[in-house]
Amino acid sequence: MSGEAVSATTARREQARGSFAGGFSWAMARDLRLAWRHPDEAVLTVAFFALVASLFPLGIGAEPQLLVRIGPGVIWVAALLAAFLALPGLFAADYVDGSLEQMTLSPHPALGWAAGKIAAHWIVSGLPLTLLSPLIGLQYGLAPDTLAIQALSLLVGTPVLSLLGGACAALALGARGGGMLLALLALPLFVPVLIFGAGAAEAQATGLSPAPHLSLLTAGLIAALVGLPWAVGAAVKIAVD
Amino acid sequence: MPEVLQVRDLACRRGPALLFSGISFEVAGGELLCVRGPNGCGKTTLLRCVTGLTRPDEGTVLWHGEPSQTDPERMRAGTAFSGHLPGLKDDLSADENLEFMLRLRGARSTPEERREALAAVGLEKRRRIPARRLSAGQRRRIGLARLALDPAELWVLDEPLTALDDAGQALFIDLLARHLEGGGLALAATHHRLAPASGVVRELRLA
Numbered sequence A: 001m002s003g004e005a006v007s008a009t010t011a012r013r014e015q016a017r018g019s020f021a022g023g024f025s026w027a028m029a030r031d032l033r034l035a036w037r038h039p040d041e042a043v044l045t046v047a048f049f050a051l052v053a054s055l056f057p058l059g060i061g062a063e064p065q066l067l068v069r070i071g072p073g074v075i076w077v078a079a080l081l082a083a084f085l086a087l088p089g090l091f092a093a094d095y096v097d098g099s100l101e102q103m104t105l106s107p108h109p110a111l112g113w114a115a116g117k118i119a120a121h122w123i124v125s126g127l128p129l130t131l132l133s134p135l136i137g138l139q140y141g142l143a144p145d146t147l148a149i150q151a152l153s154l155l156v157g158t159p160v161l162s163l164l165g166g167a168c169a170a171l172a173l174g175a176r177g178g179g180m181l182l183a184l185l186a187l188p189l190f191v192p193v194l195i196f197g198a199g200a201a202e203a204q205a206t207g208l209s210p211a212p213h214l215s216l217l218t219a220g221l222i223a224a225l226v227g228l229p230w231a232v233g234a235a236v237k238i239a240v241d
Numbered sequence B: 001m002p003e004v005l006q007v008r009d010l011a012c013r014r015g016p017a018l019l020f021s022g023i024s025f026e027v028a029g030g031e032l033l034c035v036r037g038p039n040g041c042g043k044t045t046l047l048r049c050v051t052g053l054t055r056p057d058e059g060t061v062l063w064h065g066e067p068s069q070t071d072p073e074r075m076r077a078g079t080a081f082s083g084h085l086p087g088l089k090d091d092l093s094a095d096e097n098l099e100f101m102l103r104l105r106g107a108r109s110t111p112e113e114r115r116e117a118l119a120a121v122g123l124e125k126r127r128r129i130p131a132r133r134l135s136a137g138q139r140r141r142i143g144l145a146r147l148a149l150d151p152a153e154l155w156v157l158d159e160p161l162t163a164l165d166d167a168g169q170a171l172f173i174d175l176l177a178r179h180l181e182g183g184g185l186a187l188a189a190t191h192h193r194l195a196p197a198s199g200v201v202r203e204l205r206l207a
Helices: A003-015 A020-037 A040-060 A064-085 A088-097 A099-104 A110-124 A126-139 A144-171 A178-205 A211-240 B043-051 B072-077 B094-104 B111-120 B136-149 B166-181
Strands: B005-014 B017-027 B031-036 B058-063 B079-082 B154-158 B185-189 B200-205
Touching: A020 A110, A020 B094, A040 A064, A040 A110, A040 A126, A064 A126, A064 A144, A064 A178, A088 A099, A088 A110, A088 A144, A088 A178, A088 A211, A099 A110, A099 A211, A099 B094, A110 A126, A110 A144, A110 A211, A126 A144, A144 A178, A144 A211, A178 A211, B005 B043, B017 B031, B017 B043, B017 B058, B017 B185, B031 B043, B031 B166, B043 B058, B043 B079, B043 B154, B043 B185, B058 B072, B072 B079, B079 B136, B094 B111, B094 B136, B111 B136, B136 B166, B166 B185
Parallel strands: B031 B185, B031 B200, B079 B154, B154 B185
Antiparallel strands: B005 B017, B005 B058
């Protein structure tokens, strides 16, 4: 081997370092590119959201007062179910093709790529749902200020759903009937997010301050940001063992 | 100076059955250790224990003289694992797969470097088509290109010749020889005879 090639190898060995940012940007860039290649999944999530939210007025009648009353809750439930749709594949695909093994053996800390994957999941599910929610809210005749609070509560709440759901998806890895198990694990955990999220818009609609609900949601988001990516890393490590 | 990789008294159970116990070996720079044994004797598990994917029931792995658990990220940065699962994304092209594999390993690569590496394994013309449209052997060749650019000092290879044709196997042996010549070391589980042109080849038999 020539001296030049040896020194190139040595240089490459020295520059190879893991970092949180390296793992985060790696996972986010890869998952977003994969989502871009297959936009059907993101489109499906949004279409599901719009459909479910539109079914309620058809089922229980289009009385304006009733719609304003149930609107925030229905929109939140629909968003929650739509955000759940893409969860089963979040880690399962990487588990099956061996990417998860390579991620576990990467010099990047698990915290980085776990957070990156969850962030990418939110960008293709939670974010479009949040952006679409005012349009759905209009169908229910919600007032503009309620629409704004609704979108704000989704903006803070859907990342919590992605984080909680990501942790559950990692825990359900390798279990038989993983999809069903995931629903049983994740949906009950989503309940507090649903209560405070829907509560914020409802409080605004009835003339109360949405601030307490939003503060609690934000507190939940911060707690989830701190604890859950770490839990995902630990769960993945157990799954690939 | 201690050997780069030292394994002491490794033991692993799978359920109630003891797969292996008391496995000790050392691998220095420029050496290839071939793990041999019949199917089901624990070759894959031994390799996974060394990388840290599987937690052994007993024993320690020392990386540059230090237990691998004290600084796992240092050992992971120096270890490239190629297992039964390729870790490829079907929807990404060979070039993209290679780029992301290397980024995950903490290594930067230029498009030019990747093009050369893929050309060396015979994928230059197919580097932009999705990996799902490549054959099993061509997909293995992406793994070879990754090994060529991976900065790791230690290669841990599980059946590295699977699905490769004669030319592919020759390519792999050539890569391995260059890796050993550059001071790298390798641990391979294989049923084939590996005879790289340089480096020391030793064998470990699992009963």
